[in-house]
Structure formats: C-alpha cells, structure tokens
Amino acid sequence: MSLGSQGIRRIVWPVLLLIVLGWTAAQADARPDGVDMAANIDGHDIAGTSADRPLRLVPDSTIRIAIELTNNTSDPLEIRHVDLAGHVLGLGFFSYSTAVELTVAPGKAESLQYRLELRGLAAQATGFIGGELAVYGGSDAPVAAIPVITDVRGSLWSVYGFFGLALAVLTVLGFADTALAIARQRLSDKRWQRGVRVLAPGLGLGLVFAFIASVARWWVPDTGLWLAFAGVTAAVAFLLGYASPPPEPDGDLDDAAEPLDEAEIDRFPAEGPKPVPE
Numbered sequence: 001m002s003l004g005s006q007g008i009r010r011i012v013w014p015v016l017l018l019i020v021l022g023w024t025a026a027q028a029d030a031r032p033d034g035v036d037m038a039a040n041i042d043g044h045d046i047a048g049t050s051a052d053r054p055l056r057l058v059p060d061s062t063i064r065i066a067i068e069l070t071n072n073t074s075d076p077l078e079i080r081h082v083d084l085a086g087h088v089l090g091l092g093f094f095s096y097s098t099a100v101e102l103t104v105a106p107g108k109a110e111s112l113q114y115r116l117e118l119r120g121l122a123a124q125a126t127g128f129i130g131g132e133l134a135v136y137g138g139s140d141a142p143v144a145a146i147p148v149i150t151d152v153r154g155s156l157w158s159v160y161g162f163f164g165l166a167l168a169v170l171t172v173l174g175f176a177d178t179a180l181a182i183a184r185q186r187l188s189d190k191r192w193q194r195g196v197r198v199l200a201p202g203l204g205l206g207l208v209f210a211f212i213a214s215v216a217r218w219w220v221p222d223t224g225l226w227l228a229f230a231g232v233t234a235a236v237a238f239l240l241g242y243a244s245p246p247p248e249p250d251g252d253l254d255d256a257a258e259p260l261d262e263a264e265i266d267r268f269p270a271e272g273p274k275p276v277p278e
Contacts, residue, residue, distance in 0.1 A: 035077060036070040037144035039133050046133060046148045051219050054151035059122035062115050069102070069135065069144065070109040077104040078138050084116065086131035086150055088214070089226055093160040094124040094131075094152070126154035126161055127215035130222050149220050156215065164211035171208050174201030185247040195242035202237020206230035 039046050041055060041063050049055050057063075065084070071077040079102040085095040096116055104110045129152050134145035155161065178198055181187050187194050206229035210221040219225075 034071070034073040035144045036072065037067065037135065037146055039065065039067045039146055041065050041133075047146055049147075049149040051128065051149060054128060054149045054220075056151045056153065057118055057121060058153050059118055059120075062117050064113065064115055065133070066111065066113045067133075067135065068109060068111040069104050071104040071106055074106050076106060077143065078102070079104070079112075079135050079143065080138050080140075081136050082112075082114075083134050083136065084131065084148075085134070086125055086129035086152065088129065088160070088163075088221070089223055091163075093129060093158075093163070094121060121152065122154040123158050124154060124160065125152045125158050126156055127152060128217050128220045129160070129214070130220050151217065161215070164208065164215065167204060167211060168208050171201055171204030174204055177201075187244070187247050189246045191242045194244055194246075195238040195240075198241030198244075199234050199238040202240075203230050203234040205237070206233035209233070 044055070046055055065082070067082065069077065069079065079100055081097050081099045083095060083097045086093050096118065098114055098116060100112055100114070102110055102112050129150045130147070131150050132145045132147050135143050137143045178201055181197065187197060207226065210226045210229045213219055214221045
C-alpha cells in the first residue's frame with residue numbers, strides 16, 4: 001500500500017523539526033563564566049578525547065572519576081550533582097547522574113572523586129557517541145562541563161540502536177512509496193512536486209548513513225555532521241526528482257483524442273438538426 005507524499009511528510013517533517021529543536025536547545029545551553037574544570041576518568045584526561053582516542057565505556061563496569069573545580073567568581077560555588085551523558089542531535093541516549101555535596105569558595109579550588117557503575121549501558125547506546133561530563137549547582141543549572149567522545153560497547157538492540165533502525169525503516173518505506181508512484185505513473189507533472197516527493201527519503205538516507213558511521217565507529221557524528229549529511233542527500237534527491245521526466249500520458253486517451261481523417265468522416269452521414277416534436 002502506498003503511503004502517499006502527504007503520509008511521508010507527516011512522518012518526516014516532525015522528525016526533522018525535533019532534530020532542529022533539539023539542536024537549538026543544545027546550542028542554547030549557557031553556563032556561567034569564571035569556573036574552570038578539569039577531570040580524568042580512570043587516570044586519563046577526558047579533555048583530550050577524540051575519534052582516535054575515545055573514552056571507552058564498557059557496560060556493567062566501574063569507572064573512577066576525578067574532578068577539580070576552580071572558582072574564579074566572587075560568589076561561593078555549590079555543586080549538587082555530576083552528570084555523565086551522551087547525546088545525538090540534542091537527544092540524550094545515556095545519562096548517569098551522581099549526587100555530591102561540594103562548596104568551592106571564591107578564588108579557591110576543590111576536587112572530588114567517586115566511582116560510577118555503568119549499569120544498563122548496553123541497553124542505552126552503542127558506537128561513537130558525543131557527550132559531556134557536567135557539574136550542576138543547586139538550581140540544577142549547569143556550572144561547567146567538558147565535552148567527551150565516548151566509545152560505548154553496548155548493544156545494537158539498545159535505545160540508540162532502535163532509533164537508527166526506525167530511521168532506516170522510514171527511509172525504506174519512503175523509497176518504496178516513491179518507486180511505486182513512478183511505476184504507476186502517479187508522480188506529479190510539476191517539477192517541484194516531483195522533487196519534494198523524492199526529498200523525504202533522501203533526507204532519511206543521510207540520517208541513516210550518519211547513524212551507520214556512528215555504530216561502525218568511523219567517526220563521531222555530531223549535530224553539524226548529521227545535518228550536513230541529511231542536507232546533502234536531501235538536496236541531491238530533490239534535484240533528481242526535479243530533473244526526472246514527467247509521467248507519460250495514458251495511451252488510450254491519446255488514441256481517443258486523435259482527429260479523424262477525411263475518409264473516415266465521409267463514412268458517417270451528416271446529421272442535420274433533429275425535428276422538435278409537436
């Protein structure tokens with residue numbers, strides 16, 4: 001059964017809107033100035049993590065976290081919890097929050113250490129995931145954070161895995177719907193409408209490719225990279241649809257519309273106006 005272009009747009013555009021809103025919310029996350037933070041996990045400085053040197057997170061293991069905070073402001077700094085989280089497109093896929101009690105006086109530096117058990121990580125994510133280690137104050141506002149690139153050794157049957165599989169299913173359905181419309185000659189005769197019809201599965205193709213890159217550990221697909229892939233594939237798909245030939249007219253209609261030649265006209269007697277009965 002064909003979903004139709006309206007059905008595909010009902011599925012794709014809310015997903016795209018969610019992506020943009022999540023990215024905007026992530027970019028708008030402001031933190032106060034004047035607080036310096038350094039941290040290491042299992043003795044490794046997390047500020048130097050990258051795709052070549054990610055922070056390896058093994059499900060159900062225990063890691064040691066050490067944090068040092070320097071308060072360069074004129075007010076005391078209260079820390080109430082620390083959060084190690086991973087997110088993609090502004091959506092959180094794993095998060096471990098630990099309650100702490102730490103007050104850093106103005107102009108002073110304090111440190112804290114604790115152990116964190118990564119329980120349930122296998123069911124949350126897998127592959128390269130961008131994240132951060134953040135400290136929060138009493139008002140649950142982020143005080144300071146360090147970006148971290150994680151290599152999560154979880155399962156494909158995790159929340160993040162199902163997210164990618166859902167994108168793949170929607171993309172396959174979009175291409176199937178478009179292919180069926182082409183086979184049945186149901187594409188619009190207007191170029192821009194044909195382009196929009198192909199744009200939706202092209203958008204999904206870019207998102208799926210970025211997901212595969214993350215799970216295969218080729219690179220870390222941050223928000224800009226995801227949107228770049230999706231934008232390029234969507235633009236290419238739109239141009240292919242825009243440049244595609246219009247559907248051919250029905251042959252039966254063409255035959256019926258052909259005018260009769262003179263010989264065929266002579267075969268039919270001319271009919272005058274019919275008399276009106278009295």
